[in-house]
Amino acid sequence: MKRVLLIVVSCSLLAANDLEQGLASWYGESFHGQRAASGEIYDMQQMTAAHRTLPFGTSVRVRRLDSGASVVVRINDRGPEPESRIIDLSRAAAQELGIVTPGVVPVALEVVKAPSANSKALYAVQVGTFRNFDNARRTRVLISQNYSARIVTHHGETDLWSVLAGECPTRLEAESLAGEIRAHVAGMRDAYVVRIETGASIDAD
Structure with a gap:
């Protein structure tokens, strides 16, 4: 009698309209x-x-993979910092999606509406964001040994400095x-x- 070994592989597939799947988190008072x-x-x-890369002004549906709940948000910032996450929600969006308490949940993203194409986009590699300018400057010096690098300043109640390397015309090159x-x-x-877009109100060094 022949024995048949059946191996079942469970995988998560992107739905037809999904852009990407991954982890969502949220950020609140410290950045408000x-x-x-x-x-x-x-x-x-x-x-x-x-x-990290969707154009500013893009409307995105964020759908929880564990419950099916969803919200629509508008992209107006860059992040999240951890590479394992794909989107950082405002507190209001996180509350509506029910992720304030768990903090991080698996989601799928779907572009609902793209902004008008009136700005040229380039791509760079963000190697760090700092609250101390001297740390940003030291990192730029390190990166500049082998790559073009600059410091971008994000002005707010507390200034932040990001170090960007390179300037690529396509995401693949970046x-x-x-x-x-x-x-x-x-x-x-x-x-x-x-993604770097012309017209963003940030100072580059």
């Missing part, structure tokens, strides 16, 4: 009133979110650069790709 990467003042009571930096520059394992 500060200037977001788009130049807007972050208001944690508005339905907004931070994403992802390649990010992989190279993570592999060859000590302490840069969390480097990730961000």
Whole structure:
């Protein structure tokens, strides 16, 4: 008698309209009133979110994979910092989605409405964000040994300084650069790709 071994593999597939799947988190009071990467003042009571590469003004449906609950948010900031997460929600969006208490949940993202294409986008690799300018400057010096690098200032009640490496015309090229930096520059394992758009109210150094 032949024995048949049946192996069942469980996997999560993207639905037809899903852009990506991953973990969502939220950010609130410590950033409330500060200037977001788009130049807007972050208001944690508005339905907004931070994403690394979607154009500012994009409307995105965020759907929980465990419950099916969903909210629509507008992208007006860059992040989240942890590479394992794909979107950072405002407190209002997190509350409506029911993730304030758990903090991090698996979600799927779907673009509901794209902004008008009136700005040229470039991509860079964000290697760190700092509350101390001297730390940002030291990181820029380190990165500048092998790559072009600059400091971007985010103005708010507390200024933040991000160090960006490179300036690539496509996301694919930027992802390649990010992989190279993570592999060859000590302490840069969390480097990730961000989208740069003309018209954002930030100062570059």
